[in-house]
Amino acid sequence: MIKKIILPILLGSSIASASEVVFYSTQANPLKEADAMRNDVLINFDGEVKFLPQEAGPFFSRIEAESRAGSVTLGVLGALHGQFPQIQDSLDSIDDVLGSVPEIKSNKTMSELGKLGSQNQKYIPWMQATYIMAANKKALPYLPAGADVNALTYDELAVWAANLKEATGDAKLGFPAGEKGLMHRFLQGYLYPSFTHSVVTDFRGDDAKAMWAWFRDLWQDVNPRSTAYSLMQEPLLTEEVWVAFDHTARLKDAFDQRPDDFIAFPAPSAKAGRGFMPVIAGLAIPAGTPDRAASVELIKYLSQPEVQVKTLKATGFYPIANVELPADLPANVRIAGKAISMQANAADALPSMLPVGLGDMSGQFSKAYKDTFQQIVLRNADIDQILDRQAMVLKTIMVSANAPCWAPDKPSDGVCPVN
Amino acid sequence: MSNLNQDVSLEQEIQAADNKNKVWKWLFISSAAFMISWILFPIYLLIVSALSSAEVVNGWPKAFVPEFDMETLQFFMNYYGVLGALKNSLIAAVFTMVISIGLGTPAGYALARFEFRGKETFRMMILLTRAFPMPLLALPLAVIFINVGLDDTLFGLSLVHAALALPFAVLITSSLFLGIPVELEEAAWVLGCNRWQAFMKVVMPLALPGLTASAVFAFVISWNEVFAAAVLTINNQTLTAFLVQSLSSSPAEVKFAGGLILIMPAILFLFVVRKYLFSMWGIANR
Incomplete structure (x- = not known):
């Protein structure tokens, strides 16, 4: 009696029902996505589930606090591949769960990523996305002569940006280089692989030097407000920018709100190929969760092909399971989906894996690229000097994480070298 | 005669003082207006955008009159x-x-x-x-x-x-x-x-x-x-x-509506306690 009624009133809180699974996630965080997750995706789950999206900072703190205090309330964790290493010690091993989701297990490359470099399965791949380009149809007439927007090269992109600036007086090409933007993924997964066929090993090779010089030139025709952009759908919708690069989920609103005005197309290519990078989100169970069976049920539910399609509609993230996509998809999926498949199936496609085995150094790894970009492109610093300095930083990160190379770098014996 | 002269100069002085007062008064009013708009204008823009549809919020030129489109606000009220x-x-x-x-x-x-x-x-x-x-x-x-x-x-x-x-x-x-x-x-x-x-x-x-x-x-x-x-x-x-x-x-229109919902209770609370704040600043109770 006291515990059930008086205490909650006294403490101003309600005590959750025991059978409820708390689904804590850094994904589907935007309000409309969270709303769709609750009302469209999770609604048919056989059991009570509370979907709580959260920003990465509090997400990590909460999980770590619960694991240290030894009293866990969370049921299922949804996060990006790159976020799991930071909470790896708090995760339960879920090899048993992988066995019960054959539609996910059959995707070998991805389910292997879920081990996070350890012996055991730490997360089950949940959904995937990638980064593509988007353009306002008004920009198409300014494409350089003979260029095919679906097979663009970086040099053609530069000419296009210059044409746009000359014709409109404004720089109409934009990148998400703001505080919460994903610029580092453009550098790691797109620019570096396309120009150097490497991410780590040839960080300061001659190709990389030429690439940075080229990118600094391109920046003259890039909208200077890029350093404030986080999600490119906004400047696209306000038409501040006509051509942009971003995560598919961060372009979604532009395609949904004005499907007739925007097109999506694959990222450009350079001499080493058409570099691109997948994004993978996964589901994990914290060690010591109150009702593990219910958590497992929820993961199984979310792995079902039809639920994966619903998740796609809600979040703009694509299924991991091999599913036939239905015809009644929202505009963003129709528009982006075509570009994604063209990007992945291009003759010169050069898939770049997500960083593997960096553990909690992932954040610093991304920072090394962002810093290099800032110094060389925004601050106009000397390319050789900055690359030498940042190469040392990168080397330290690789050595202390003891991480081997991943694609597109050549496999290494032991730590991935930085030449 | 001399008395009359004195009166004239006195009147001139009063006039000059009056003018000076007027200048100060205008200065006071305009700076007060500036400070009020400093606070109120952003809140006004927030309200207008929160009450507008997504197309208007993302469109150009920006509207200064709300179109009373409640869709975004309603989305919030129904949000779990x-x-x-x-x-x-x-x-x-x-x-x-x-x-x-x-x-x-x-x-x-x-x-x-x-x-x-x-x-x-x-x-x-x-x-x-x-x-x-x-x-x-x-x-x-x-x-x-x-x-x-x-x-x-x-x-x-x-x-x-x-x-x-x-x-x-x-x-x-x-x-x-x-x-x-x-x-x-x-x-x-x-x-x-x-x-x-x-x-x-x-x-x-x-x-x-x-x-x-x-x-x-x-x-x-x-x-x-x-x-x-x-x-x-x-x-x-x-x-x-x-x-x-x-x-x-979240997209811009959702940000505006959410912003409005976040500041509203705080503004209401300040409104309730304004009496005490005013008396601290030496303004009569109202």
């Missing part, structure tokens, strides 16, 4: 858990207010009226609670809260918020009590009040506006705090913990 979170935010803010006033007022009174060893050190130390960033404190706090059973309660959260608000409560109230002459209290003692009665009957009414100000401060601090609220609550999230972080990655 918003009302509960709003209630939680209010409860946490009121708890914070009560705790920080309840503890801050005696501390401020002691700083103002008594001499004791380490007074200056105490004055400095009390500011230290603001010296550590929340993301650093949240993890150990959460571990302790889980262990003592305060985790995921609004009372526990209010304790954290009160710790953040206390320095202000103490410093505001101590300068407040310094401004109230101790002779008034002494007179009350002479007339037969004991210390407590003198405080309640003489000092308190004079201090009330200032106490309100520090209460407003405590309320706003609790209302705005995000990180601790996000880490320390799961089932009882406050509105800011619930919305602010999701808003930053």
Whole structure:
């Protein structure tokens, strides 16, 4: 009696029902996505589930606090591949769960990523996305002569940006280089692989030097407000920018709100190929969760092909399971989906894996690229000097994480070298 | 004759003084208008955008007249858990207010009226609670809260918020009590009040506006705090913990509507307590 009624009133809180699974996630965080997750995706789950999206900072703190205090309330964790290493010690091993989701297990490359470099399965791949380009149809007439927007090269992109600036007086090409933007993924997964066929090993090779010089030139025709952009759908919708690069989920609103005005197309290519990078989100169970069976049920539910399609509609993230996509998809999926498949199936496609085995150094790894970009492109610093300095930083990160190379770098014996 | 001359020069002087007054008056009015618009214009824009449809918010030129499209606001009202979170935010803010006033007022009174060893050190130390960033404190706090059973309660959260608000409560109230002459209290003692009665009957009414100000401060601090609220609550999230972080990655029209919902209760609260604030600034009660 006291515990059930008086205490909650006294403490101003309600005590959750025991059978409820708390689904804590850094994904589907935007309000409309969270709303769709609750009302469209999770609604048919056989059991009570509370979907709580959260920003990465509090997400990590909460999980770590619960694991240290030894009293866990969370049921299922949804996060990006790159976020799991930071909470790896708090995760339960879920090899048993992988066995019960054959539609996910059959995707070998991805389910292997879920081990996070350890012996055991730490997360089950949940959904995937990638980064593509988007353009306002008004920009198409300014494409350089003979260029095919679906097979663009970086040099053609530069000419296009210059044409746009000359014709409109404004720089109409934009990148998400703001505080919460994903610029580092453009550098790691797109620019570096396309120009150097490497991410780590040839960080300061001659190709990389030429690439940075080229990118600094391109920046003259890039909208200077890029350093404030986080999600490119906004400047696209306000038409501040006509051509942009971003995560598919961060372009979604532009395609949904004005499907007739925007097109999506694959990222450009350079001499080493058409570099691109997948994004993978996964589901994990914290060690010591109150009702593990219910958590497992929820993961199984979310792995079902039809639920994966619903998740796609809600979040703009694509299924991991091999599913036939239905015809009644929202505009963003129709528009982006075509570009994604063209990007992945291009003759010169050069898939770049997500960083593997960096553990909690992932954040610093991304920072090394962002810093290099800032110094060389925004601050106009000397390319050789900055690359030498940042190469040392990168080397330290690789050595202390003891991480081997991943694609597109050549496999290494032991730590991935930085030449 | 000379008298008449004097009158003329006097009139001229009055005229000149009048002109001077007029200039000052205009200067005063225009600077007041500027300061008011400094505050009100952004709020006005926020309201207009919150009441507009997505096309208008993202379109150009921007509208200055709301079109009263309630779609986005309605989305919020129907959004799962918003009302509960709003209630939680209010409860946490009121708890914070009560705790920080309840503890801050005696501390401020002691700083103002008594001499004791380490007074200056105490004055400095009390500011230290603001010296550590929340993301650093949240993890150990959460571990302790889980262990003592305060985790995921609004009372526990209010304790954290009160710790953040206390320095202000103490410093505001101590300068407040310094401004109230101790002779008034002494007179009350002479007339037969004991210390407590003198405080309640003489000092308190004079201090009330200032106490309100520090209460407003405590309320706003609790209302705005995000990180601790996000880490320390799961089932009882406050509105800011619930919305602010999701808003930053939402489209513009949703941001505006959410912003309006976030500032509304705080504005209403200020409206309710404005009487006390006005009297502190020497404006007659209205």
